[in-house]
Amino acid sequence: MNNVCVYCEFEEGRIQEVSYELLTKGRSLANQLNCKLEALVLGEGLNGLEKEVSRYGVDILYMADDKRLYPYTTLPHTAVAVGLFKQTHPQIVLMGATSIGRDLGPRISSSLTSGLTADCTNLEIGEYEDKKAGKKYENLLYQIRPAFGGNIVATIVNPDNRPQMATVREGVMKKETISDTHKAELIYLDAGQYLRDEDLVVKIIERHMETSKVNLKNSSIIIAGGYGVGSKENFNLLYELAHTLGAEVGASRAAVDAGFTDKERQIGQTGITVRPKLYIACGISGQIQHIAGMQDSAMVISINNDANAPINKLADYVIQGNLETIIPKMIKYYKKNIK
Amino acid sequence: MYKIIVLAKQVPDTRNVGKDAMKADGTVNRAALPAIFNPEDLNALELALEIKDQYPDTKITLLTMGPVRAAEILREGMYRGADAGVLLTDKAFAGSDTLATSYALSCAIRKIGEADLILAGRQAIDGDTAQVGPQVADKLGIPQITYAEEIISLHDRTIQVKRRLERGVEVVECTLPVLITAHSTAPECRPRNAKRLMRFKRATTLSERHTTAEDYLAVHNDQAVLITEWCAKDVNSDLVQLGLGGSPTKVRQVENIVFQAKESKVISTDDAEIESLMQELISQHTIG
Numbered sequence: 320m321n322n323v324c325v326y327c328e329f330e331e332g333r334i335q336e337v338s339y340e341l342l343t344k345g346r347s348l349a350n351q352l353n354c355k356l357e358a359l360v361l362g363e364g365l366n367g368l369e370k371e372v373s374r375y376g377v378d379i380l381y382m383a384d385d386k387r388l389y390p391y392t393t394l395p396h397t398a399v400a401v402g403l404f405k406q407t408h409p410q411i412v413l414m415g416a417t418s419i420g421r422d423l424g425p426r427i428s429s430s431l432t433s434g435l436t437a438d439c440t441n442l443e444i445g446e447y448e449d450k451k452a453g454k455k456y457e458n459l460l461y462q463i464r465p466a467f468g469g470n471i472v473a474t475i476v477n478p479d480n481r482p483q484m485a486t487v488r489e490g491v492m493k494k495e496t497i498s499d500t501h502k503a504e505l506i507y508l509d510a511g512q513y514l515r516d517e518d519l520v521v522k523i524i525e526r527h528m529e530t531s532k533v534n535l536k537n538s539s540i541i542i543a544g545g546y547g548v549g550s551k552e553n554f555n556l557l558y559e560l561a562h563t564l565g566a567e568v569g570a571s572r573a574a575v576d577a578g579f580t581d582k583e584r585q586i587g588q589t590g591i592t593v594r595p596k597l598y599i600a601c602g603i604s605g606q607i608q609h610i611a612g613m614q615d616s617a618m619v620i621s622i623n624n625d626a627n628a629p630i631n632k633l634a635d636y637v638i639q640g641n642l643e644t645i646i647p648k649m650i651k652y653y654k655k656n657i658k
Numbered sequence: 659m660y661k662i663i664v665l666a667k668q669v670p671d672t673r674n675v676g677k678d679a680m681k682a683d684g685t686v687n688r689a690a691l692p693a694i695f696n697p698e699d700l701n702a703l704e705l706a707l708e709i710k711d712q713y714p715d716t717k718i719t720l721l722t723m724g725p726v727r728a729a730e731i732l733r734e735g736m737y738r739g740a741d742a743g744v745l746l747t748d749k750a751f752a753g754s755d756t757l758a759t760s761y762a763l764s765c766a767i768r769k770i771g772e773a774d775l776i777l778a779g780r781q782a783i784d785g786d787t788a789q790v791g792p793q794v795a796d797k798l799g800i801p802q803i804t805y806a807e808e809i810i811s812l813h814d815r816t817i818q819v820k821r822r823l824e825r826g827v828e829v830v831e832c833t834l835p836v837l838i839t840a841h842s843t844a845p846e847c848r849p850r851n852a853k854r855l856m857r858f859k860r861a862t863t864l865s866e867r868h869t870t871a872e873d874y875l876a877v878h879n880d881q882a883v884l885i886t887e888w889c890a891k892d893v894n895s896d897l898v899q900l901g902l903g904g905s906p907t908k909v910r911q912v913e914n915i916v917f918q919a920k921e922s923k924v925i926s927t928d929d930a931e932i933e934s935l936m937q938e939l940i941s942q943h944t945i946g
């Protein structure tokens with residue numbers, strides 16, 4: 320009872336990466352809270368998944384294997400999750416900030432009247448004092464996320480309502496197995512016990528899943544462009560540099576919003592989190608929401624014509640000037656010196 | 659005839675956060691950020707207008723919760739084709755998180771009554787939470803279709819929608835009523851219509867009328883269109899579920915981040931300096 324539960328996303332025969340990352344985080348939260356780690360997997364054809372899920376230190380694995388639960392639709396998954404949580408009363412529920420998690424999370428939170436914080440970049444356990452009510456709380460989940468506008472980070476808590484819910488993007492947390500021999504206690508749920516006919520009103524007619532062409536997460540060098548790149552045409556300079564160095568091109572949200580490049584290249588709190596060996600930020604000012612997605616880069620080079628751009632503070636090298644002149648020179652001198 | 663309610667929010671334009679958006683003390687300079695119609699809510703309005711194109715007797719009501727000035731986006735929506743606007747405004751709503759917001763909105767939707775279709779944006783750019791749509795659907799006990807890119811068809815109260823997912827697309831079908839959230843890839847909203855602009859220019863809420871100069875009112879009161887304005891009591895909401903008190907999430911702390919400034923090496927655009935940087939990176943095996 321009152322455990323930490325991770326809703327694990329099941330798609331095309333496997334559990335999604337973000338769910339393993341959350342199980343890893345969930346394990347460490349459960350250790351601190353001295354409670355158990357639970358996983359909930361809903362879908363069809365789940366046989367054999369228990370071994371892989373167990374490796375992340377899951378104590379109890381709830382599984383519902385039912386053709387009405389795959390592919391994912393909102394109401395059936397809500398019904399089973401809400402039904403289960405009403406019985407098990409988890410204190411924390413974590414889910415991926417994915418197409419599925421962001422569709423399901425708010426629905427569950429509304430159903431259970433519990434708070435939900437989207438796109439957290441960090442989760443911790445701590446205390447909270449409500450001075451007005453003169454109440455003190457211990458062992459609350461700190462849901463930490465950059466907040467609107469700039470250099471601020473907000474810590475959100477849900478003092479009274481349970482479960483405390485948070486979504487986290489893929490790549491933000493690190494995944495780590497605990498042991499290959501660990502075995503979770505397996506509990507099968509009967510979906511039929513939770514589902515009503517009305518839950519099946521939305522029918523999937525067609526479905527096409529594509530694999531992304533952009534592979535930012537696994538690139539060791541990233542050339543990222545911001546609003547300062549100025550145009551779609553100028554982004555070609557970045558592709559050229561990336562091609563020369565064997566790198567991938569990323570972008571800030573301002574660059575994506577301006578239409579300079581595609582959404583799937585966005586790095587940051589609401590994009591992808593990356594940890595490359597080298598991050599070259601071109602015309603990016605470095606607002607907290609962007610930094611949240613690249614601060615663990617091993618080396619950062621900032622190309623910016625503003626000496627006081629915030630990103631320069633975390634750069635190893637700052638090249639001061641216009642990127643239109645700097646990037647061609649970098650290409651030229653790279654080619655000249657590489658043999 | 660379909661009855662459609664479009665949920666729209668006025669938000670600070672975080673897409674244009676420039677240097678002057680932050681004050682010297684590190685707080686947000688809201689004055690430097692223009693207040694706009696949340697972009698994906700405009701996509702939602704367009705989806706509603708497309709249905710009205712097909713079924714001209716459809717009635718589209720725009721609903722927003724916010725301060726008195728949020729009536730600006732109701733007028734904007736009416737210029738573009740919405741039939742009516744409702745402003746939900748009350749001090750009791752202050753400090754609402756998404757759950758308290760969706761509760762208040764669901765009360766107003768019930769009061770408007772008998773909506774066949776509720777359209778919202780996927781998310782508001784001030785927080786990117788994407789929660790209010792699904793939470794409103796839950797409060798109303800109706801299904802939801804999120805991330806809509808296109809309404810493929812609507813016949814005999816059955817709607818087919820194309821959804822844009824992170825890694826693909828999906829076509830789903832559902833019978834009304836349903837709540838749909840619009841994705842930014844849905845068609846862009848049509849521009850203002852000149853005739854409608856003339857007609858709704860003076861559409862105001864009661865609060866706005868009170869703050870407008872008397873003589874202006876004397877001249878325009880007759881032909882002015884009244885925008886519905888409701889407070890918490892008007893929509894029969896339970897005060898306990900509103901505002902800060904009705905919000906399970908609390909902000910414990912807001913921190914200014916001070917980055918540990920690294921020892922950075924500053925390089926100019928000089929050819930020699932850039933060449934030596936490239937040589938250094940190559941010899942460290944960072945590149946190459």
Ligand SMILES: Cc1cc2nc3c(=O)[nH]c(=O)nc-3n(C[C@H](O)[C@H](O)[C@H](O)COP(=O)(O)OP(=O)(O)OC[C@H]3O[C@@H](n4cnc5c(N)ncnc54)[C@H](O)[C@@H]3O)c2cc1C
Pocket residue numbers: 466467468469544545546547548570571572573574585586587588589590591601602603604605606607608609612622623624625628640641642643672673675676783784785786
């Ligand atoms: C809820 C929320 C979530 C967000 N999520 C993200 C996210 O995931 N990722 C993200 O990136 N942002 C995100 N943002 C937006 C973020 O706050 C910033 O607005 C954005 O990162 C700014 O992008 P930028 O640095 O490219 O643009 P700007 O801040 O406009 O900076 C442009 C920079 O380019 C420099 N420059 C201009 N011209 C040149 C030139 N010719 N040569 C060299 N330098 C030049 C300027 O000096 C400036 O430093 C989010 C915001 C919100 C509210």
Ligand SMILES: Nc1ncnc2c1ncn2[C@@H]1O[C@H](COP(=O)(O)O)[C@@H](O)[C@H]1O
Pocket residue numbers: 665666667696698699721722723724756759763777778779780781782783785786787788789790791
């Ligand atoms: N105060 C509000 N008034 C009207 N609609 C809102 C309000 N807040 C959120 N919405 C709707 O809910 C969507 C998602 O908002 P959010 O959960 O804040 O990202 C928005 O795009 C709007 O359509």
